[in-house]
Each structure stands twice: as structure tokens, then as C-alpha cells.
Amino acid sequence: MEQQRGSTRLGSYLKRLRTGYGFSLRRVELKARAEGAEIDNSQLSRYERGRCYPSFDKLCTLANIFSVSVQNFSDVLEMEKFDTFKPHHSLGFEELQTRGNSELEAGNFGRAYVAFESALQAAELTLGPDRDDSRARARYKMAFSLFRLGKINLAESELRLILRDHQKISPRTRFLTLLMLSNVHDERGDRYLALMEAERCLDLARAAGERADQAYALHAIGRTCFEEEDYTRAAEFHGQALEMARETASSQEIVLLQANLGYCHVMLHRTEKGLKEIREALALSKKEGLRRGTAYCLRILGQVYYKDEKLGRAREYFEEAETAAHSGDSPYTDILFQSAFYLWEIARKEGNAVQEKVYFGRLRHLRSSLERHFDEVGQFDAYIERGGRSEERAAHS
Numbered sequence: 001m002e003q004q005r006g007s008t009r010l011g012s013y014l015k016r017l018r019t020g021y022g023f024s025l026r027r028v029e030l031k032a033r034a035e036g037a038e039i040d041n042s043q044l045s046r047y048e049r050g051r052c053y054p055s056f057d058k059l060c061t062l063a064n065i066f067s068v069s070v071q072n073f074s075d076v077l078e079m080e081k082f083d084t085f086k087p088h089h090s091l092g093f094e095e096l097q098t099r100g101n102s103e104l105e106a107g108n109f110g111r112a113y114v115a116f117e118s119a120l121q122a123a124e125l126t127l128g129p130d131r132d133d134s135r136a137r138a139r140y141k142m143a144f145s146l147f148r149l150g151k152i153n154l155a156e157s158e159l160r161l162i163l164r165d166h167q168k169i170s171p172r173t174r175f176l177t178l179l180m181l182s183n184v185h186d187e188r189g190d191r192y193l194a195l196m197e198a199e200r201c202l203d204l205a206r207a208a209g210e211r212a213d214q215a216y217a218l219h220a221i222g223r224t225c226f227e228e229e230d231y232t233r234a235a236e237f238h239g240q241a242l243e244m245a246r247e248t249a250s251s252q253e254i255v256l257l258q259a260n261l262g263y264c265h266v267m268l269h270r271t272e273k274g275l276k277e278i279r280e281a282l283a284l285s286k287k288e289g290l291r292r293g294t295a296y297c298l299r300i301l302g303q304v305y306y307k308d309e310k311l312g313r314a315r316e317y318f319e320e321a322e323t324a325a326h327s328g329d330s331p332y333t334d335i336l337f338q339s340a341f342y343l344w345e346i347a348r349k350e351g352n353a354v355q356e357k358v359y360f361g362r363l364r365h366l367r368s369s370l371e372r373h374f375d376e377v378g379q380f381d382a383y384i385e386r387g388g389r390s391e392e393r394a395a396h397s
Contacts, residue, residue, distance in 0.1 A: 008050035009083070013076045015048040017066040020161035028065060037061040067160075069153045076154065082110035082329070086118060093122040093134055100141055104148075105252055107291035110330040113145035132168035140176055147183065148292070150333045152371040156184050175204050175213055182220050186227065189373040195224045212248035215241045219257055226264060227374075235264035255285045255293035259300050266304050275304065295324035295335045302342060311346050318343050334374070337366045341376040 018028060025041035032039040039058055046052050054062065063070045087099055100115035120138035123131060143158040162169065162177045169177075182197035198220035205213035222237030238261040245254050262277030278300055285293035302317035318339040325332040325339065344359035363380055370377065 006047065006050040006052045007077055007080065009080050010053070010073060010076050011048040011050040013073075014044070014062065016161070017062075017068065017157070018044075018048075020164060021066065022164075023065075028062075031065045032058075032061050035061055035064060066157075068157045072153050072157060075151050079110070079113065079151075082114050085111040085329075086114045089118070091118070091122075093119050093126065093138070096122060097138065097141070100145070104141075104145065105250055106289060107148075107252075107293070107332075108328055108330055109145045109148040109292075113142055113149070116141040116145060132165060133170045133173055136162045136165065136169040136173045136177070140173060140180065143177075143180055147180065147187075148332075149330055150369070150371055152184055152187055156181070159184070171204070171208065172210070172213070175201055175208075175210075176216075178204075179213075179216055179220060186220070186224050187372045187374075191224050191227055195221065198224060211244045215244035215249055215253070215257075218244070219253070219260075222264075223260065226260065226267075231264050231267040235261060235268060238264055251284060251288045252290050252293055255281045255288075255290060256296060258284075259293075259297045263300050263304070266307070271304070271308070275301075278304070291324055291328055292332060295321050295332055298324060299335050299339055302339065306342050306346070311349065315343065315346055318346075333366055333370055334372050337363065337370055338374070338376050340366060341380060 018025070023031075025044050028044055029039060029041045037058065039054075039061060047054050059073050060070055063072070087096055091099070096115050096119035100112045100119060103109070103112035103115060116138050120135060120142065123134040123138050126134065139158050139162050143155040143162075146152075146155040146158065159177050159181050162173070163181075166174055178197055179201045182194045182201065185191075185197065186194035198217055202214060202217035202221065205217050218237045218241035222234045222241060225231075225234035225237060238257055242254070242257040242261055245257050249257075258281035259278050262274040262281065265271070265274030265277060267274075278297055282294065282297035282301070284290075285297055298317050298321035302314045302321060305311075305314035305317060321335055321339045322343075325335040340359050340362045344356060344363060347353075347355035347359055367377070367380065
């Protein structure tokens with residue numbers, strides 16, 4: 001028997017999926033039946049209106065129908081904690097987009113998400129030739145916010161819904177959506193696919209003569225080259241992107257680019273030059289009040305000093321990065337994990353069993369909510385697969 005109190009947010013998400021695929025309630029019912037499940041159209045309507053929760057089995061069926069992960073549904077419910085920040089319903093589409101952009105720049109990604117979600121709802125109530133592109137623009141910004149929150153699967157599902165109507169949206173919205181998909185694939189470790197998509201986006205931006213978009217695409221290519229340990233090419237792409245970004249991009253984008261360029265220099269044994277770039281990026285980020293940029297730069301500085309075996313300095317920067325990443329209503333799980341990982345490694349190097357245990361527990365907790373894949377995640381997962389702490393206890397006994 002279904003529970004009698006549901007979630008408006010989950011219901012709205014289910015409706016967005018259904019309408020994004022162009023399915024009627026009856027069509028979903030028939031698809032469910034083809035999978036051996038029973039979800040009649042009146043039942044689905046109650047889910048969409050937030051009258052009741054679907055059972056887990058029905059959520060699995062709906063996930064298959066809409067080609068999304070079941071995890072998406074729990075992520076949607078988790079986003080309810082940001083509902084208190086929803087803007088007033090009297091605001092129009094452009095006002096909501098502006099508010100969301102301001103929250104993005106400040107690093108308040110949960111608040112940005114609910115602003116863009118409200119913008120999507122406003123766009124759906126309007127008529128006119130720009131309606132489809134307005135909806136896609138709002139949905140893209142929702143995906144961007146989700147990506148920054150670490151909700152990679154949810155972000156991807158929004159991006160794919162945009163591209164289902166690719167013929168109805170503007171070339172620039174299509175460009176931004178494709179580039180964000182490149183970022184999604186990069187975060188998952190699908191770097192060949194990420195690189196192909198980013199290079200395609202660079203071609204589109206060059207053909208359109210859009211320098212700002214060229215900078216975004218070059219940044220994406222440079223990041224993928226860095227992950228592939230091709231630091232020379234990564235520095236070239238980041239350098240080109242930074243030069244263009246200084247003319248056109250937001251302070252947040254400039255901070256991230258300059259920090260990434262600095263880290264490339266460090267990896268190419270140009271440490272002092274790299275540190276200068278990273279510290280300039282950190283100063284700009286602090287001046288502009290960019291919490292994400294500040295935490296990001298502090299984490300990179302920690303990695304530079306960790307690489308040079310200056311563990312005391314590294315610890316200070318990682319602890320600062322943790323504080324910055326945890327200080328707002330949208331914690332940055334990726335930076336928290338990376339900082340905790342190196343603090344754990346420092347504790348192990350120094351033989352501090354208490355701190356090692358504390359950070360190990362923190363990593364276990366953070367890992368469960370992390371969809372991104374980067375080197376520190378791979379190393380920690382490999383450690384767990386080898387037996388983790390039980391293996392160390394056996395070695396010490």
C-alpha cells in the first residue's frame with residue numbers, strides 16, 4: 001500500500017522526466033506494464049502531485065522507463081533542504097535567472113538551484129517563440145548547480161532532457177549543454193569521451209566567433225589533458241583560456257583557470273611560477289568573496305606543499321580548505337574529500353594513529369555521497385578493497 005504523504009519535489013521531478021520524454025501518463029502506464037510492473041496513470045498522477053510516495057519497486061520501474069539512476073530519486077529528496085531558499089513566486093524569469101547567477105558566483109549552489117528551478121517553472125508558464133530556449137537555459141543552469149553540488153547523475157539527466165529538444169534551442173544553449181556533458185564525463189573518468197566533446201565545442205565556438213565560449217572549451221580540454229598527465233598541453237590550453245577569460249568571463253572562472261594554470265607549472269617543475277599564479281587566484285577569490293574558488297585554491301596549495309614533503313604547511317592549507325568548503329549551506333564534497341584524504345595521508349606518514357582514524361572515518365562518510373571520480377577516490381577505494389584498516393592492524397600486531 002502506498003504511503004499517503006508524498007514529496008512535491010519528487011513529483012515535480014517525475015513530471016519533468018515524463019514531459020521531457022514527451023510521454024503521456026497512459027504511455028508510462030503501458031511502458032511499466034511491458035516491464036512486468038503496474039503503475040496506472042492515476043497512480044502516477046498522484047506521485048507527480050506529491051500526494052504519495054512510490055514504493056522502491058515502482059521507483060526502480062520508473063528509473064528504467066526514464067533511463068536514470070534510482071539514486072537520482074534520493075538525490076532529489078535530499079534537495080528539499082534548500083526549499084527554504086526558494087525565491088518569491090512573483091519574480092519573473094529574468095529576475096530569477098539573475099538571482100541564480102549571483103548565488104552561483106558566490107558558491108551557494110543549493111540556493112542557485114532553487115532559483116533556476118523557479119525560473120524553469122516561470123518559463124513553462126510563458127508563451128512565445130523563446131519559450132523552449134528559456135526553459136532549456138533554466139534547465140542548463142539547474143544542471144550546472146547540481147554538478148557543483150556533486151549530483152552528477154541528476155545533472156546529466158537534466159542535460160539529456162535539454163538535448164532531446166536540440167532543434168528547438170539556440171546554438172549557444174546547445175553549446176553550453178554539450179560542454180557541461182563533457183565535464184560530466186570527465187568527472188566520471190570517461191576522459192576520451194570528455195575530450196572529444198570539448199574539442200567539438202571548441203570548433204563550434206570558433207565557428208561562431210565567441211571568445212568567451214572558446215575560453216570555456218579550452219578550459220575543459222586543458223583539465224582533461226591535466227588528468228591524463230599531459231601537463232605541457234594542459235598549461236598551453238589553460239594559458240590560452242585564461243587570456244580570453246580575462247576579457248569576457250566571471251571572476252569565478254578566472255580564479256579556477258589561474259589556479260589550474262599554476263598547478264600545471266608546478267607539475268612541470270616551475271614551482272615558484274606556479275605558486276605565484278595560485279596565490280594570485282586565491283587573493284582574487286577572497287577579494288570577490290568566492291567561497292568555492294577560495295576552497296579550491298587552498299586545496300591546490302596544500303597539494304603543492306604535500307608534493308614537496310612540507311607536511312606542516314600542507315596540513316595548514318588542507319585544514320583551511322576544509323573550513324572554506326564546509327562554511328556555507330552547500331558543502332563542497334569533492335574538496336572536503338580531497339582535503340581529508342591528504343590529511344589522512346599526512347597522519348599516516350607522521351604515525352599519528354588518532355588523526356589517522358579520524359580522517360579515515362571522515363573519508364568513509366564522504367565517499368558514500370561522492371559521485372565524482374578522481375585520483376584520490378581511486379586510491380582510497382583501492383585501499384578499502386585491499387582490506388583497509390584491518391590490513392594495517394594485522395601488520396602492526
